Amino acid sequence: MSKKTKSIPVNPANGDFEPGIAIIGRISVKDFEASREFEESHRDNFHLFLLQEKGTTGIEIDFETYKIQPSSLLYIHPNQIHRSTGFEDVTFSGWAIDNENLNPEYLKLLEDITPVKPLLINEDTFAVISEAIALCVNLSKRNHEKLYHSILKDSCNALVGLVISQYLEQTKTTDTLSRFDIVTKAFKVLLEQNFTTIKKPVEYAKKLNISTAYLNECVKNVTGFSVTHHIQQRIILEAKRLLYHSDKSVKEISAELGYDDYPYFSRLFSKVTGISPLTFRNKNHV
Structure with a gap:
């Protein structure tokens, strides 16, 4: 177990991201080999979404350990404490959004479905979400646009909606x-x-x-x-x-x-x- 602190660590969304929204393009595990940040137990002050393309990711969420396999989605709520337990030849994409930028309807739905487990998705759905992420990455680079933040926010919410719809398919619909x-x-x-x-x-x-x-x-x-x-x-x-x-x-x-x-x-x-x-x-x- 990692060294403990007086309070549970909370990771903010930071770096070269628009405040409150982070779009992470396709990355391989090699990009994380020099960092121990993900191995420390923490909460985030944002909703975190991951799309795994290749390899296996070990993750611990609220005392439960999971192995995320290829063609999987994972959603982590800001309340949940988590840490990585290992990467094996991993390629994945991800995005994060805080409550302020999240569509209120989506926020309510996420509260309803939490907690969730990693979710395997079919090939067609994986392709659609991958293409949507690639589009969001390209949009995130166009910070000269007059409506840049609105465009980025809407595109990120579209990704969130796609994920929620996959989880809802596994549960009863409102009707x-x-x-x-x-x-x-x-x-x-x-x-x-x-x-x-x-x-x-x-x-x-x-x-x-x-x-x-x-x-x-x-x-x-x-x-x-x-x-x-x-x-x-x-x-x-x-x-x-x-x-x-x-x-x-x-x-x-x-x-x-x-x-x-x-x-x-x-x-x-x-x-x-x-x-x-x-x-x-x-x-x-x-």
């Missing part, structure tokens, strides 16, 4: 969603926005203008788990991120996650994971 599905999706969005401040199912039900019993019925029908289970799992995921990737004390982490009573938080962590927060941290120190 086929049941009432239970719709309520569950709305709950998950609220949970992501409020998990540090709202801990009770009744408060989420109030925000959705439904009864707590009906919210539980919807969520359990769709996911197999109760509303309380989802609330606790989201809190514990963030706690694990902070325990593993920062040097904050359990008391500091408890406060950051909305618990003034940190012994209660420790008991909750132990109940959900089977081990105490300190045991989790010590077990993962290398």
Whole structure:
């Protein structure tokens, strides 16, 4: 495990990119051999998309390890902590965009589908996305255009839309969603926005203008788990991120996650994971 810091590192989009938008053309692994930046666990302050053409990329995202194969897409949300675990003869392209430049409809859809796994795509779709990236790269070089930023933003959003559509093909479309599905999706969005401040199912039900019993019925029908289970799992995921990737004390982490009573938080962590927060941290120190 890499050296930890007081807070989880956040990588900004920087370099010779238009602020908030980065288009990365076709690159091979050799371009990264001199850099350790991608091997350090971090969050990004942008939405990151990768299209893998050749080779195998190892990546760790929120305690899960993946091998990205050729003709694959990968999306990483700004909340997710990730690092590369190795490149094998890799060629890929990528792009990044922040919330300010992202189409609001696409932002909502990305929040709905997160987290996702690497996605294998067919040859035709791969070719279309590759051509779209090449076009975006060429447009990114035309910074003399009067509407340069708008052109770059729109082209990058087109790429994002193509990726979202591929992930949505693997899930139910909006027209086929049941009432239970719709309520569950709305709950998950609220949970992501409020998990540090709202801990009770009744408060989420109030925000959705439904009864707590009906919210539980919807969520359990769709996911197999109760509303309380989802609330606790989201809190514990963030706690694990902070325990593993920062040097904050359990008391500091408890406060950051909305618990003034940190012994209660420790008991909750132990109940959900089977081990105490300190045991989790010590077990993962290398």
